[in-house]
Amino acid sequence: MCQSHSLQRARGTRASSGYAARGGDQRPSLRFMGLIKHRHRYSSLSMNHWSNLLIVGCLFLVIGLTKADRNPVLRGTWPGFRRGPAYAVVAQGHYAYVAVQGSGLVVLDFSDPSEPRRISGLQTGGCASDVALLGSYACVADGEAGLAIINVGDPANLRPAGRYATRGSAAKAVADGTRAYVVEGDAGIEIVDLSDPAHPKRIGAYQSSGYLAGIAVAGNYAYLADFDSGLEILDLSNPAEPERVGGYSTSGSASSVVVAGNYAYVADEGAGLQIIDVSNPVKPRRVGGYDTSGFANNVAVVANLALVTDGSDGLQVIDISNPADPQRLGGYDTRGFALDVFPFGTLALIADQYAGLHVLGREEPAEPRRIGGYQTSGESQGVALVGNLAYVADGVAGLQLIDVIAPANPIRVGGHLTTGEAKGVAVKDQLAVVAEGPDGVEIFDISNPQQPIRKSGLLTEGDCLGVALVGTHACIASGTAGLTVVDLSDPAAPQIVGGIDTSGYVSGVAIQGGYAYGADSAEGLAVFDLADPTEPQWIGSYDTPGFALNLAVSGIHTYAADEGAGLQVIDVSDPTFPIGVGGIDTPGFAVGVTVMSNEVWVADGAAGLHVFDVSDPRNPRRIGSNSDFAMAGVSADTQRVLAAAAANGLMVFDPPVTQIILRPVGFSQAAGFRLSIEGPNGLTVRLQRSDDLFDWADWQTVILGDSPVKVSDTATGDFIRRFYRAVDL
Template sequence: MRIIRINKNRNFIIHVFLLFIVFCLLTNSGVLNLTAKISNPENDFYSINQFKDYTIESVGNFDDNGIPNDVFIDGDYAFVAFYGLGLRIIDISNPLDPTVVSVFKENIRAIECIYIANDIAYILDRLSGLVIVDVSNPLVPVSLGQFDYGVDIPTDVAIYGNYALVTDTGDGGMLRVINIEDPAEPYEVQFFEDVNPINLFVVDDYVYVANYSGGLAIFEMRNVFQPVPIGSYDTDQCLSVYVSDEIAYVTDDNDGLILINLTDHENPTYIAEYSTSSDPLDVAVSNNMTYIATTNGGLEIINVSIPTSPALEGTFDDGGYITKLAITNDHVFLCDEEDGIEIIDVSTPDTPTEVAEFIDGGYYDLDNVHSYYTYDVDADDNYAYIADGMDGLEIIDLTDPTTPVEISQYSADFTATDVFISGNYAYLCTIEDGLLIVDISVPASPSLVSQTNDSIHLAEKVIVNGDYAFVFSVDTSVTDSNITIFDISSPSTPLTLEVIDTDYTENIDFAINGNYLYIVKVVQLEIYDISDPSNPTQETTLNLSTFQDEANSFYISGTYAYIGASDGLHIYDLSNPLNPVHTGNVEHLAYDANDVFVFDDFAYILRQDDTYDWGLTAIYISDPTDPTIASEDNYMIEDMDSEDIFVTSDYIFVAYGEAGVEIVELVPESTGKFGINNPQIFIVISFNAIFILLLIGKRKSRKK
């Protein structure tokens, strides 16, 4: 009888052990999934091969490249819509010394326009639609609500009672009526298609719409559920409208300023016009003066005391590109795409004078060159180093990555396009001065060590390998390109060793692995032996078209090369440096992979899809023959170029053109598969389980 009981216990133990093995096999195979917060991607108890196990989350951003798209004055404060920077609230009680009192970014990064009514800001954002913010305390703005209506490009917003009137470019141009009685729950009550609205102005029960293709349109709003179009006045290309004392001041792309009589709303009539020096984008009226923001002519002040005879009173032009304006007392606030916010004293309209400038943005110049534009970023655990166009080299303190702070800048008359950090030096590519070598041993006080402007121009990329710098540059005619090799063993006196002609194409990138230089051009891979940097020799040229489409970016890590192409990410084994072998790829993740960076078990891709939206994708590459998408995220700003990516042990840094540098992290917080990946741990747990079960069985048998 005793023996029979032992056999029963043994059968019990065997059954439990078999169930344990089946459990482990099921969880590892993915048949059985358990939801768990993965605290460590290297943890042996978790499998991370599941599709999209990770999320990409924003940590912070540094951006001084925003465009002032709109400005609204309310009391002692100017509310500035900085595209890429969010909402800046500026104390203007002393116009000679404007001071930022708060910054609001929640749900707004691509802000277009703003309107303030009853201590509430109504903001139109390309990504978020209508964002409503309590600004009763300008020092602490608070989000109230949001209405995302799938906006294309918002153009203007105005308030009529409990309704926000919103215009955008969707479906031939939309005029929308949104109920804002409860700011936390706004909703749309009506819309008009094919209006093509650019600008709005509300007076009493009438809405005046600047229709780009149809001139001035007038709507009666007594019944907001059914606004009635009651009148119009045709102009060629209407850009903006301001109404005062039954006169509409309309700006037109071709005719300049047009004055229209509104005594009879159903039949508005022509009064007079004034031809501006360039495109008049915005207009405002105060004390018989009309203030017009022109693209190339600055601020033009027109005397309209006699409406039938408008005459030029004064001008202010410092060569900028003005898009919007606002007036308070004797000061005009200009949104200048180059210079940020300019404050102009117009107490004497015939001689307007600039009294202050708020430069927290602006990046365009009139030759369509991105002057203030983040091209590249390098980083370590403490600092980020930014190649920021005409702002030069900016050094950012990362002590608190949620609010990175600029601690220093090195700039002169050059445009920085790329940066590489090696030791105590920053190697900076510039358009005008070739390669600059900057001492950053004291990050708060960078200083120039040397430059190579006599040998290269239009430098676009630099890689430092030991005592040598490899610089890719394009000639001034943009018909040829080279990689110049410099001896930088003495940073104060860099020596040119050799120049490799790379035959310029738009799709070209390079990387270095050991004694070999790899240059990828469209679908060709050129391999050079650089064991003697003064005498590089081309070893072979490979055609990659069998494996991939056109290459856009290139990175080498260990014995593998990673190419971001128009059809995805491709991985090549470089164990034989002269005979790369295609090992795996992830297809159709990018229309245009601007950059690729590899860190640990992940390849990070800056990609653009076929709708020209930008995003960041993380690829799990622990098995180069079977790369899989670990996380895909589309939170990046649309219509802005992603230029470069750099990854440290903690964060991912994205150089994002007009939007500065975005700091994000890869977070393993999604559903993971509970399983045991390490066979040694599997064996230990198994034997421990058997031992415990045997003890339990033995004790039970003794009791019986």
């Protein structure tokens, strides 16, 4: 997008084509024009002179940049789809169909069980919590959105086929023949005719007195898992009017049921597995049970084995060859919260709320082994950008390393699971330090980005929410414990060497010039002197109007993401006496912030990403926004802006407008036309020149520094006019 320059002149007259400044004789002139063009940014000026004249003295013009309003332009995303917790799984052929809350139906190809890969997905619009297959159709229990019917005839190309609006929130679904049985909690069940998938019709319904959580259908009977009353049995001889014929009150909270032979196997939450003889549906009776260590929420039966998903205790394998005396054979810790299991040959597919899909080999029932898996979850909460690599704190998915050299196609090159939920990350040299809330921090060797190596972990007081690195030390935002300083000189054995508590909750930290700046819920901004890292000194604070959650520091200003109070600008030229100089509210809750030049980017939670012009710190001005996605964190360099977009992963936006300024220094016949170039330190720009504004020729390339770079064009010859521009490479 083109931007306009505003020019302030030392002396001169206004010309029709821009600002023309004239000095002494009216014939020689310097004419300036401006152009900012995406993706390359141009800063241009032109020179008019007659070779037989000499400009006496130097004429200076100050070129500023007036930024036009613009919205951030999204260039690429990783992984390219919304993620979420895996709630249920079924399989057919070598495809697994996973109900992923917030993402809908996801299809994984596990022809190679060691590396399941996602081949397609379809947003269902609701909260997918269960899936059942009916020929070439999948029936997805989609919460308040009802029952979604999806054509899966081509697993790589899912197509919506129909939808049935349930009377309650669809939580579970089973399919049998041409019917779907939908469990709807306190709204009971509905029986739906799917003989025409595009036009599903209700056949009948049953209203329980409790809260229905699961269902199994065998023959003419439906077996219901009722949280409140245990097992209920319905006669389906007349599906338009299902009739309750029997039941059994379990000791726990029945959440799932499967029927095999004469027995119903009930996952009874805190009471484990219950085995009930249903050979006489009118008088079911309990014959045995096994109290699992966790909360049994689902069960599948294969031969003489019951596979029970046990919540945080993973998978439990129980021998049911003697229903009166079931015995645990073994189990597998899924490292999350196991919710569903689907036996498939010698494999078991497990849907885990936090860890996604697990593929287990069960050749040895007592020792199920993990063959492969696929992480459906992830909640990008923070991002650090170093070179062309983005280091993403991805919640339950751990640390992700994403190559962003091609903004339109970010590629994951490596990653590592973390012990806790990754909330923030900082990178220096060959180390990445990940903040993991109550699970402390973990240190990773990232010298090989494709295979990060965990070096160590460290528990600290409080919740580790953010981290910044300086020298061999890490400064950690430790929640109620304030600021914690960790010595990383030996990454394999980090040591807490210092810290200081505050009166609030420190959730973010940044470092500049020997000072640590903490985002503190009570204090707002807290400034710490790190002259002695073992004894950080709290030297100043500024109480922001909201709750400071994160911050960025640049020059003499700190920019605070102040939750409900939006963006706050604080002058820290005197660290002992920070002064609030400006602020602007945001539509949402500001949770992350980064600054580049005179632009500040704010991650505003559910309200998305907002860009502010802070060239006047007293009056920040919003110049753009993108509210399509929720944002949790943001980072930037001169090439791109990266946003941690929660379930949507990493997003790559166009960078801030780079302000490149060309200034005339003077002209002489001996030295030619002299000019200076200013811009961000380290930025490489190509100088070009033209005689007609149409054909541009490369002149030279310069790297900008802390001070203006001066160049001379001695090859002016007898040209009547020459134009110059600088292109950001």
